[in-house]
Amino acid sequence: MTIRYPNGKVYRQPSHSKSKPSKFANVNFGDRGMSLEEEINDSNTYYLENDIAVIHKKPTPIQIVKVDYPSRSAAVIKEAYFQHASTTDYNGVYRGKYLDFEAKETKSKTAFPLKNFHDHQIKHMRQCLHQGGICFVIIRFASLGRLFLLKATDLFSYWDHQQDGGRKSIPLTDIEQRAAELQYHINPLIPYLNAIDNIIDEKPSSN
Amino acid sequence: MTIRYPNGKVYRQPSHSKSKPSKFANVNFGDRGMSLEEEINDSNTYYLENDIAVIHKKPTPIQIVKVDYPSRSAAVIKEAYFQHASTTDYNGVYRGKYLDFEAKETKSKTAFPLKNFHDHQIKHMRQCLHQGGICFVIIRFASLGRLFLLKATDLFSYWDHQQDGGRKSIPLTDIEQRAAELQYHINPLIPYLNAIDNIIDEKPSSN
Numbered sequence: 001m002t003i004r005y006p007n008g009k010v011y012r013q014p015s016h017s018k019s020k021p022s023k024f025a026n027v028n029f030g031d032r033g034m035s036l037e038e039e040i041n042d043s044n045t046y047y048l049e050n051d052i053a054v055i056h057k058k059p060t061p062i063q064i065v066k067v068d069y070p071s072r073s074a075a076v077i078k079e080a081y082f083q084h085a086s087t088t089d090y091n092g093v094y095r096g097k098y099l100d101f102e103a104k105e106t107k108s109k110t111a112f113p114l115k116n117f118h119d120h121q122i123k124h125m126r127q128c129l130h131q132g133g134i135c136f137v138i139i140r141f142a143s144l145g146r147l148f149l150l151k152a153t154d155l156f157s158y159w160d161h162q163q164d165g166g167r168k169s170i171p172l173t174d175i176e177q178r179a180a181e182l183q184y185h186i187n188p189l190i191p192y193l194n195a196i197d198n199i200i201d202e203k204p205s206s207n
Numbered sequence: 208m209t210i211r212y213p214n215g216k217v218y219r220q221p222s223h224s225k226s227k228p229s230k231f232a233n234v235n236f237g238d239r240g241m242s243l244e245e246e247i248n249d250s251n252t253y254y255l256e257n258d259i260a261v262i263h264k265k266p267t268p269i270q271i272v273k274v275d276y277p278s279r280s281a282a283v284i285k286e287a288y289f290q291h292a293s294t295t296d297y298n299g300v301y302r303g304k305y306l307d308f309e310a311k312e313t314k315s316k317t318a319f320p321l322k323n324f325h326d327h328q329i330k331h332m333r334q335c336l337h338q339g340g341i342c343f344v345i346i347r348f349a350s351l352g353r354l355f356l357l358k359a360t361d362l363f364s365y366w367d368h369q370q371d372g373g374r375k376s377i378p379l380t381d382i383e384q385r386a387a388e389l390q391y392h393i394n395p396l397i398p399y400l401n402a403i404d405n406i407i408d409e410k411p412s413s414n
Contacts, residue, residue, distance in 0.1 A: 093305035096339025132303025
């Protein structure tokens with residue numbers, strides 16, 4: 001059955017499967033039916049299994065109201081609700097650095113709407129950046145099949161400008177200039193750590 | 208109502224409250240009824256609100272089977288199950304470093320049973336360590352009111368020895384020698400980052 005978040009978005013069960021990412025990456029690369037979340041999870045599995053990085057998606061926080069105990073080994077949650085996370089979805093460690101990011105997609109062909117991000121995500125990324133973490137967003141223009149990695153500091157400038165009455169989206173032309181475009185690959189499906197290498201190697205504290 | 212994990216441990220709802228930690232820390236410090244998890248969450252709130260570190264407990268992963276949609280804004284989960292996490296409970300960033308840890312307590316007065324840890328947690332900490340993260344466990348001897356921070360590498364040596372038929376717990380006397388003892392404080396309740404400062408400052412890559 002299809003399970004949806006309150007906002008109507010389809011909920012996907014974390015896979016925890018042991019299937020080699022290499023196998024289905026061969027079949028499914030480049031916008032062929034996987035969600036951006038699935039593509040990133042797949043890439044993270046590749047990075048993990050190849051000792052390149054340890055990056056996980058955090059579980060969705062759930063408020064539990066009622067649990068039944070038919071037996072101690074099989075507690076059944078009978079009433080619970082989706083909660084808003086107080087952080088971003090992904091974090092982990094790579095080359096000794098703390099990484100923290102969010103992944104979002106749009107159907108727009110011309111600009112990335114800022115409403116895809118939430119106050120608490122922006123606040124969390126500012127906090128992590130302040131502690132020396134590397135923070136960014138991976139954004140996909142689904143209709144164009146194009147994928148970018150934008151540094152959080154660049155996102156903040158549009159976010160803050162919006163708060164002051166500025167435009168409510170980031171033009172694709174600006175993203176083309178400021179962000180790193182990511183090309184779909186096989187292993188990993190989305191080689192986004194290459195763009196992180198550039199950030200780390202450029203200026204250690206400029207992310 | 209009291210909600211329990213399959214292992215019988217009481218489930219505590221994450222607070223997300225905005226109450227000042229300073230207030231209840233004054234009332235509740237030093238083993239006065241809070242669980243170790245609550246004490247660490249409280250300390251992390253203090254560190255976050257004072258721009259010292261960004262460390263969060265990950266939500267418990269839940270497998271969702273059935274959801275009702277009385278309206279789009281209030282999806283109700285009607286059947287779901289607790290899952291085992293594939294990582295440790297806590298991670299975050301401090302002084303530009305990735306921190307990753309687990310917190311456990313025992314009623315024993317003489318040794319810390321290794322059965323408090325799980326294979327996947329040990330594996331995850333090894334992976335994070337390999338990427339340059341700082342990994343450790345915070346362990347509490349509840350009956351003694353004593354609290355220690357033990358580096359993951361020290362834990363591994365006992366863990367591996369156990370796999371080879373060695374003893375199934377770490378003697379308190381060994382912990383006293385190898386770990387940093389943490390003293391309850393007011394703000395934060397458990398000032399565990401002081402011990403991390405020593406790890407960072409001693410040898411940058413020796414954690």
